[in-house]
Amino acid sequence: MGTKKKILAGALKLFNESNTQAATTNHIAAALGMSPGNLHYHFKNREAIILRLYEEMKAQTELATEALPGSIGALHEHMLHLGRVYWEYRFFHRELLFLLSRDPELKALYVRDNLAHRERILRVLTNLVENGCLQVPYANVLEHLADTTLLATQFWIPFLETLGTPLDERNVEGMFTHVQGAMRPYLTPKGLKALADLVA
Numbered sequence: 001m002g003t004k005k006k007i008l009a010g011a012l013k014l015f016n017e018s019n020t021q022a023a024t025t026n027h028i029a030a031a032l033g034m035s036p037g038n039l040h041y042h043f044k045n046r047e048a049i050i051l052r053l054y055e056e057m058k059a060q061t062e063l064a065t066e067a068l069p070g071s072i073g074a075l076h077e078h079m080l081h082l083g084r085v086y087w088e089y090r091f092f093h094r095e096l097l098f099l100l101s102r103d104p105e106l107k108a109l110y111v112r113d114n115l116a117h118r119e120r121i122l123r124v125l126t127n128l129v130e131n132g133c134l135q136v137p138y139a140n141v142l143e144h145l146a147d148t149t150l151l152a153t154q155f156w157i158p159f160l161e162t163l164g165t166p167l168d169e170r171n172v173e174g175m176f177t178h179v180q181g182a183m184r185p186y187l188t189p190k191g192l193k194a195l196a197d198l199v200a
Contacts, residue, residue, distance in 0.1 A: 004042050006032055008056065011049045015091035020050060020099065047103045050092075054106060057089040058113060068120060070127040072187075072194035076176075082153070083173035090172065093157045114150070121146040133191030134183070141186060148182045 001009070010032045014023035025046050029039040043049045061082055069075040086093060100107040125142045128134035136142060156175035157167065165171055180195065187195060 003034075003038070007039055007042055008049065008052060011046075012053055012089065012091070015050075015053075016089075020046065020091060020095055025049075047106070050099060051103065051106050051109075053089060054092060054110070057085060057092060060085045062113075062117075063120065065120070065123060068124050068127060070124075070131055072128070072133055072191055073198065075124060075128070076180075076198050079176040079179070080173070083169070083176060086153070086157075086175075087169045087172050090157055090167070093154060094161070094167075096154060096158075114154075118146055118150060121149050128191065133188055133194060134186055135188050137186070145183060145186070149179050152178045152182075 007028065011023065011028045014028055014031060017023075023046075025039055025043075026036050028046075028049070029036045032039075043052070063078070069078050092099065100110060122142055125134060125145055129136060129142075152175045156178070157172060160167055160171055160174075184192070184195070
């Protein structure tokens with residue numbers, strides 16, 4: 001593993017265990033047994049490390065349009081993958097608004113990516129409509145479901161913390177149970193059967 005990857009892995013571990021304010025670049029360097037100067041040779045500051053970790057997370061979760069799920073089963077598999085990645089980078093969602101407030105570059109990138117992510121969610125929902133799994137009883141149902149999905153996935157970890165719920169991988173993956181629950185009233189009999197088959 002190269003030095004940059006070691007720094008990113010060490011920073012991710014510390015950020016997840018505490019928070020980005022408690023884990024300074026000096027703490028990261030000390031945990032890795034390197035000098036602060038060596039760390040700063042690779043990353044100018046903590047914000048640069050956070051930005052790179054965000055880019056890593058995005059690379060693991062972002063799908064091309066042609067690879068977007070087109071069925072309930074494929075969507076479920078993708079959600080399981082997202083849950084694992086979100087748990088791995090849980091510090092980011094736990095501190096999302098704070099991190100965006102501290103780094104204008106990260107905020108601009110995240111807003112751009114988030115708008116594109118919303119469009120991909122809408123495309124997935126449209127795929128489910130075209131596949132006969134989802135019905136549209138009123139004009140804005142897909143937009144409402146897309147926004148509910150964004151809210152649940154982006155702010156689930158802070159939501160758990162405000163309830164005093166233990167933060168573990170299983171509870172973090174509960175965000176997708178919430179998303180499926182929001183979709184359920186709009187599923188067709190075909191969609192409901194596909195959802196039931198997942199837990200059969």
